[in-house]
Amino acid sequence: MPDTNPLRLGIAGLGTVGVGVVKIVRKHAKLLEARAGRPIEIIAVSARSRDKDRGVDIARYDWEDDPVAMARRDDIDVLVELMGGSDGPAKAAVEAAIASGKHVVTANKALLAHHGQDLAAAAEKAGTVLRFEAAVAGGIPVIKALTEGLAGNEITKVMGVMNGTCNYILTRMEATHQGYNALFEEAHKLGFLEADPQLDVGGIDAGHKLSLLASIAFGTQVNFDAVELEGIEQISLRDIEEAAEMGYRIKLLGVAQMTGRGLEQRMSPCLVPAASPLGQLEGGTNMVVIEGDSVGQIVMRGAGAGEGPTASAVMGDVVDLARGLDISTFGMPASRLVPAKPATAAVPAAYYLRMELEDKPGALAKVAAALGEAGVSIDRMRQHGHQNTVAPVIVVTHRCSRAQIDAAMEGLAKTPVVKGETVAIRIEEV
Amino acid sequence: MPDTNPLRLGIAGLGTVGVGVVKIVRKHAKLLEARAGRPIEIIAVSARSRDKDRGVDIARYDWEDDPVAMARRDDIDVLVELMGGSDGPAKAAVEAAIASGKHVVTANKALLAHHGQDLAAAAEKAGTVLRFEAAVAGGIPVIKALTEGLAGNEITKVMGVMNGTCNYILTRMEATHQGYNALFEEAHKLGFLEADPQLDVGGIDAGHKLSLLASIAFGTQVNFDAVELEGIEQISLRDIEEAAEMGYRIKLLGVAQMTGRGLEQRMSPCLVPAASPLGQLEGGTNMVVIEGDSVGQIVMRGAGAGEGPTASAVMGDVVDLARGLDISTFGMPASRLVPAKPATAAVPAAYYLRMELEDKPGALAKVAAALGEAGVSIDRMRQHGHQNTVAPVIVVTHRCSRAQIDAAMEGLAKTPVVKGETVAIRIEEV
Incomplete structure (x- = not known):
């Protein structure tokens, strides 16, 4: 039997996104109830300042100075964490919510990037769901x-x-x-x-x-x-x-x-x-x-950001929870996620190089030689008119490894005709 | 407690998409189990011809000549309907599956466009879930x-x-x-x-x-x-x-x-x-x-189509069901969906018009007059060189209603200088 009781939210953080969430819950109460199959209600809020004018009336919600205390309240089902920061109160509140059996919806990419594995494991152990649509690419689901x-x-x-x-x-x-x-x-x-x-x-x-x-x-x-x-x-x-x-x-x-x-x-x-x-x-x-x-x-x-789009992503997660969605944080149980061996610059690519060349005969030949020694071959090269005694030169290489480009950069730095630092930017043929 | 028993599929229709689904279930068995939290298995299949070479071995699955009989089997949890057609066997099989308490995943847009409301209501009444990601825009979720x-x-x-x-x-x-x-x-x-x-x-x-x-x-x-x-x-x-x-x-x-x-x-x-x-x-x-x-x-x-993309969409729905997703077919209970009053061409737009004009003095003026009488004003007009005795003319109008364009077309048809039929295409400034 689906749950038809209200889904009760505690919102920690009333910045742009928090205010956006309050607005949606209020404006679309009926629509959300029709879609979720049950009412969605805000019970309590927590933020740094109670009295700040945010353009929405928060007096009707319980106020909590301490987001951790709010996360532990018996009368909320979901902590909506919108404070940000990889540690500190955001982490404490999310951990408290999970430990007391609450679901969590967060927009906090820093928190999850640093503690995602632990939080996912904790949520699973507690039988709660941790969702973070708003943490990546704003409103895009x-x-x-x-x-x-x-x-x-x-x-x-x-x-x-x-x-x-x-x-x-x-x-x-x-x-x-x-x-x-x-x-x-x-x-x-x-x-x-x-x-x-x-x-x-x-x-x-x-x-x-x-x-x-x-x-x-x-x-x-x-x-x-x-x-x-x-x-x-x-x-x-x-x-x-x-x-x-x-x-x-x-x-x-x-x-x-x-x-x-x-x-x-x-x-x-x-x-x-x-x-x-x-x-x-x-x-x-x-x-x-x-x-x-x-x-x-x-x-x-x-x-990718802004009140409406980010609040939209938060509410997508909230409606999912109201509908009873039960899914692992990263799409499979935390215990099944494997540590991946990091591969640095494994995929070769063409590179764009920009350098300043001394305006001397044979300068270009020296650049070509330095690149060649590093195993980097040239696809296109263009030299612009001189500026004083140096001429800007652009090179587009054939596909090569980052290591080869690094070696080439080192070689170029040692070539006296190359002035200043060479710029190297990867070309991604998407 | 999440269900950890296998999710058992019966697949009706083994064309391109059905074969694609069989391939994914077989190739990604472990990955699907990790993501869904339980194995996903094909129990039975049904199609027009048992012996056709489809490039996948279907001998390991039970064969059913009649998709309706398959839909009713006690040992399947989900009917995957990939036969197509708004009526006939597809409809009969989906109805039979719902009536016997099975979930349904279908790629059948015609079926849902014609019978979606009834099927959604039936599924809700039976406590089953009807999903159709593959019916719209292929692999795009x-x-x-x-x-x-x-x-x-x-x-x-x-x-x-x-x-x-x-x-x-x-x-x-x-x-x-x-x-x-x-x-x-x-x-x-x-x-x-x-x-x-x-x-x-x-x-x-x-x-x-x-x-x-x-x-x-x-x-x-x-x-x-x-x-x-x-x-x-x-x-x-x-x-x-x-x-x-x-x-x-x-x-x-x-x-x-x-x-x-x-x-x-x-x-x-x-x-x-x-x-x-x-x-x-x-x-x-x-x-x-x-x-x-x-x-x-x-x-x-x-x-938008093809074996892989469409099968991907089907499998998205299947994994959802394995994870226990419980959602109304059209996002809210069928009883809450309202009949919408159809509004024909309610939103005005600019139009592109192409016509063939007799090459006579005053011809363009007559066109302008016909448009003006219908309340259609001209944004841009271009006349090309003659072809024999007629000259192609392109008109881009300012924003107007479809009714005004229809009136203008009628007026143009009555103008003796306009030869043949005028083409009108809406301009959508997306």
């Missing part, structure tokens, strides 16, 4: 697609642009012909950056998300530490414009792939074809690409 | 996204290109500069067409799918008869090339939208911007666009 809809597939690859702020900065650099610093400032003023901007522009936030997708896709224990991380701070307007001229766009792209050598997880700026779905992604939009042995390629696109 | 992932949203619009064969014909017409008939023949030779090609090119198959999405999206009873249907047979190479010159592509596009006047459902050729995700859809690929009040716009793309 990608956790559901991967865990449930595509459960008949061996997943071969997961890719995605999953940090809207980085994509905003990169697409605005191209559109406005301004450098990274100017657009970083713009994003900051618009409130697009996390309190610690490194989480965004350093690729950490997107790396968290990738590690969660990889766990579900490959049945492996979450291993965020094994994600090769590279942020977007080194991307110059020049690189964006050179890429555009060759038909590419630069995206902070995550790729997780099971290879013969182990699980490769990387989050780094890549050149992708401008005409591809990933290449055309503008602003804060996210895109996730999933490849499975039966389904082929599935592409999902939507808003 | 769109039923799941709409019913579950986006359950916190009031859905405002659903759009999609959901017949791969039509999209193949239209994109190949543009690529090869051949007319409709040549590409229809090509699609036929490649086995892309249904036994009754009208199901594809007449838009019926895609209309079935749209009516199912609309039911979930708007909480309404499936009403396929209210879908305004228009096929692609009237689309000429000339229209495709004219559209391309103006930055558009012609797609067989489905749109379902709740308007102030009722539920609009239409499946018809439309001009869409060539640079939009829908405009860029090539070949047999499908795309579904969902708009919700919180989530904004979600776009999902993937293979």
Whole structure:
């Protein structure tokens, strides 16, 4: 018999997303009841400040100063954790909820990237369900697609642009012909950056998300530490414009792939074809690409952040719980998730290289020699007009390993005709 | 306690999709068990011919000549119906399965478009679950996204290109500069067409799918008869090339939208911007666009047909059932689905008109007058060089209602300078 009692929520965290959840529960009470088969009610809320004006009336809900105390209340069925942070109160509240037999819905990618395995095991032991659709790619129901809809597939690859702020900065650099610093400032003023901007522009936030997708896709224990991380701070307007001229766009792209050598997880700026779905992604939009042995390629696109989209993802999980969904956190029991051997840069690729060459006869030949010694062969090369005594040179290589590129970079650094640092960006033919 | 006994399947229909399902169950037995928490086994199969070579060994399964008898077997938990057809054995088998307390997974859009309401009510009464992910947009988990992932949203619009064969014909017409008939023949030779090609090119198959999405999206009873249907047979190479010159592509596009006047459902050729995700859809690929009040716009793309993708969708449903998912067929109890008032062409749009004009002074003025009398105003007009004594003229109108366009077409037909029939295609600014 399905449960027809109300599903009772305690919401910890009343920032943008928490307020969005309150609004949906209130506005769509009847619709949610029709869909879930039972009412969905907010019983208690907890946040830093009780009196802050949030544009929604929270006086009708019980207030708890301590989210852990709220998580333990007998009159809630689900803790909705929207505080964020990989440790501290968020972790304490989630653990308390699980220990006292409550389900958990969270948008907290940092928490799960660092403690997902333990929390999944704890939830299973307690017989509760831990869900996190809102933690990855905002409103796009990608956790559901991967865990449930595509459960008949061996997943071969997961890719995605999953940090809207980085994509905003990169697409605005191209559109406005301004450098990274100017657009970083713009994003900051618009409130697009996390309190610690490194989480965004350093690729950490997107790396968290990738590690969660990889766990579900490959049945492996979450291993965020094994994600090769590279942020977007080194991307110059020049690189964006050179890429555009060759038909590419630069995206902070995550790729997780099971290879013969182990699980490769990387989050780094890549050149992708401008005409591809990933290449055309503008602003804060996210895109996730999933490849499975039966389904082929599935592409999902939507808003990656913001009140409505993230609250929509939270509510998808809440309705699932109201309907009685019982599923393991990462799609199979925590005890069956295997530790994956990390494979660094296992998959070869073509690379874009940009360097400054001294304007001397034979300089290009020296570059070609340095690349050749590292086993890197040249697909295309273009030299621009001189700027003072140096000339910018762009090289597109044939497919090679990251190790070969690193060796080539070392060789180039030793070549006196190469001035400053050479930039190397992977080309992903998505 | 979750059920750890095997989930036992009876498969009715061993065409492309049925064989694909058998292959997945066999190849991924361990993976499926890990994900579902219990083994998934095929107990019995039924098809027209027992001895046909299908490339998979079916001798290990019980054979049933009669799918209805199979549906009633005590040793199956789920009927997987892959025979197709809105009535006849498919309907009889599904009804028998439900009546004897079995769950049903089907890829049969025609069956659900015609009998979905009754079957949903029967399944609920019997306490069984009826799922149909594979019936819409092949491998794209769109039923799941709409019913579950986006359950916190009031859905405002659903759009999609959901017949791969039509999209193949239209994109190949543009690529090869051949007319409709040549590409229809090509699609036929490649086995892309249904036994009754009208199901594809007449838009019926895609209309079935749209009516199912609309039911979930708007909480309404499936009403396929209210879908305004228009096929692609009237689309000429000339229209495709004219559209391309103006930055558009012609797609067989489905749109379902709740308007102030009722539920609009239409499946018809439309001009869409060539640079939009829908405009860029090539070949047999499908795309579904969902708009919700919180989530904004979600776009999902993937293979719309074929053994692997469709079997993937079937297996998604099967794994859901193994995990104990209990959900109403159309996302809420059948008794709560309301009959929606059909609203024909409620939403105004710009239109593309193509006509042949007699090459006489004042001819264009007469066209403008006929349009003006119908209340249709002209955004752009272009006249090409004469061909003999007639000149092709293209008009793009400002936004107007379908009724105004129909009145304009009537007026143009009465104008002696207009030769033959005027073509009118809606422009959807997606």
